[in-house]
Amino acid sequence: MLKLVFFILLTALAGNVAAQSYGTNHDNQSWNTVRITHPIDEQWSVSLQNEARYTENMTNMDEYIIKLYAHYKFSDKFGLSFGYKHINRPSDFNETDPWAELVFPRRAGKWHLSHQVRFESRFSSDLPGILPRIRYLLAYSRQLGDTSWYVAGFGAVRFNLDEKGTGPVSGFEQTRVNVGLGYHIGGFTRLEVGYLYRFERSREAANLSDNVLHVNLFFTTKRKPKRPLPNDHFQ
Numbered sequence: 001m002l003k004l005v006f007f008i009l010l011t012a013l014a015g016n017v018a019a020q021s022y023g024t025n026h027d028n029q030s031w032n033t034v035r036i037t038h039p040i041d042e043q044w045s046v047s048l049q050n051e052a053r054y055t056e057n058m059t060n061m062d063e064y065i066i067k068l069y070a071h072y073k074f075s076d077k078f079g080l081s082f083g084y085k086h087i088n089r090p091s092d093f094n095e096t097d098p099w100a101e102l103v104f105p106r107r108a109g110k111w112h113l114s115h116q117v118r119f120e121s122r123f124s125s126d127l128p129g130i131l132p133r134i135r136y137l138l139a140y141s142r143q144l145g146d147t148s149w150y151v152a153g154f155g156a157v158r159f160n161l162d163e164k165g166t167g168p169v170s171g172f173e174q175t176r177v178n179v180g181l182g183y184h185i186g187g188f189t190r191l192e193v194g195y196l197y198r199f200e201r202s203r204e205a206a207n208l209s210d211n212v213l214h215v216n217l218f219f220t221t222k223r224k225p226k227r228p229l230p231n232d233h234f235q
Contacts, residue, residue, distance in 0.1 A: 024199075025206040029213070030054040031196065035067075036219040043073045047083075058213070064088045071103070079103040085120075093126035114139040124167065131168060132161040141182070152192060153179040167203065174200040178214060187223035192216040 035049040049067040054060060069083020081103060087095040101118035115138055122131035137156040144150055156176045163170035180194020196212035 023206050024209040026209045027055055027211070028057045029210050030058040031212050031214050033214075033216045034219075035216070036221070038221045044070065045073075046070045055210075062089065062091070064090075069099075077105060079105070081118075093124055095125070096123045097121065110142050112141045127164060127167045129164070130162075131164070133168075133173070134159050134161060148184040150182045150184075151180070152182050153177075153194060169201045169203045172201065174198065180214060180216075188220055190216075190218045192218070 031051060031053045033049060033051040035047055037045055037047040039045045047067070047069055049065075049069075051063075051065040051067075052061055053063040053065070055062040065085060065087050067083060067085045069081055071079055071081045073079045080101070082100040083098070085095075085097040085099065087097070089095075097120045099118055099120040101116055104115040106113045106115065116136070118135040118137070120133045120135070122133055124131060135156060135158045137154050139152070139154040141150055141152040154176070155178075156174075157172070158174040160168050160170050160173050176196060176198045178194055178196040180192050182190055182192040184190050192215070194214045196210075196214040198208065198210040198212060200208040200210075202208065
């Protein structure tokens, strides 16, 4: 648990240090996700996720994101996810990202943790070639007593692995920290509402420093217990 706290504080500190060094553009945003998951058997599952992101103090729909992906559970301690993400930006360039992710679920007392390492091959409509990016994410969740409530969140860092001289910066690009509260609505639906902080470096403009209202509505076609699993609730 101490490692979890340390990682979350470290990602928040990294964002603050970078924000002070480069100058920032601050914004209040709303990210709203709806996802449906279909467990095929005890190992395979497929998911479809839609997300709308509102910027400029939650008044402008800046991005609409569609994700389609599959997850294979090798064991209780290792899984593999792979999928496709398309980002539509009405007033800017669009992006398509095939990706693959290694998932390492763990337990720490009553906490459910998940180390997730993702490799993305990003294709942007305004740049030639592939923009490779790697993301490390540590997700956590814990049921609150014998109730339908739970806490959940994550800390994440993203690094670009190529330098094209334009577009996304090379090296460290972004950090995110999220903390939220979830509720099981029956055995097929969950609602999570939380706060997310994002810092993102920019090459040709002010860096981004965003406070986000993060709302997630999750559906499954197979009834699940109250216990939320990190590799199940975040992608």
